[in-house]
């Protein structure tokens with residue numbers, strides 16, 4: 001199976017898991033679940049989900065378990081996109097090629113849908129079907145909390161907001177991006193190791209892989225913001241420059257930024273040497289992340 005086929009097959013599997021995990025209730029609260037489903041189903045590259053599933057495959061984890069963790073990560077990711085698109089944040093009308101959640105529903109519903117996606121993500125991780133070992137479930141919950149909270153993704157978003165109009169150094173931008181984007185991608189690889197009860201060296205290798213893929217991904221995203229069109233990317237482009245936001249592209253220039261992303265993707269793949277052929281898809285994914293057009 002080619003990487004493209006593997007990505008499509010995993011996306012299908014995770015879509016099914018998300019559909020099952022988000023049933024629409026009776027009653028007036030149905031609207032928030034409809035908004036959650038609107039935000040998380042039927043879109044996105046499912047790159048984080050693929051990383052969870054592929055990393056778990058290295059340890060022969062049951063795919064029904066890893067699909068639940070992949071679905072949790074996609075719920076958490078979707079929450080961040082819904083909240084990031086709100087008028088109080090980035091104020092974006094389009095996401096994944098369709099109206100953003102607050103445009104399709106309303107602002108209050110979008111806030112609630114984001115909140116409920118976040119909480120459902122943790123609930124799913126804690127449920128016995130996710131792993132027979134409660135210690136593994138606790139580790140999944142704690143690591144996701146660290147990756148997504150004030151010392152992770154939300155912290156990165158706070159730094160981003162607090163830095164508006166300021167000239168950041170390359171190191172400061174690197175830290176901001178490692179928190180805002182990188183930590184959840186890193187978690188996606190680490191979650192596979194947690195599910196597989198990997199030893200500390202294997203877990204460390206997957207964490208390093210996730211960290212470098214996350215950094216490469218963000219540089220590629222900044223490059224797309226400069227070079228991509230809204231049709232290709234599924235959201236407005238040119239936003240960083242319009243907002244006067246410093247990125248590694250604005251500091252290093254396009255060519256050096258591309259070199260840096262390529263270097264990180266190569267380094268990410270090298271962290272997986274000890275896993276041999278079984279990690280071929282994850283290695284190819286690292287290359288795809290920097291070559292992508294959306």
Ligand code: GRG
Nearest residue numbers: 044045046080081083084153154157180181221
């Ligand atoms: C908690 C409000 C809040 C925000 C956290 C992650 C984040 C910060 C905001 C999301 C907006 C954003 C542009 C983040 C940068 C990371 C990024 C490029 C996300 C988009 O990820 P993709 O390309 O999206 O994987 P798909 O749609 O393919 O899932």
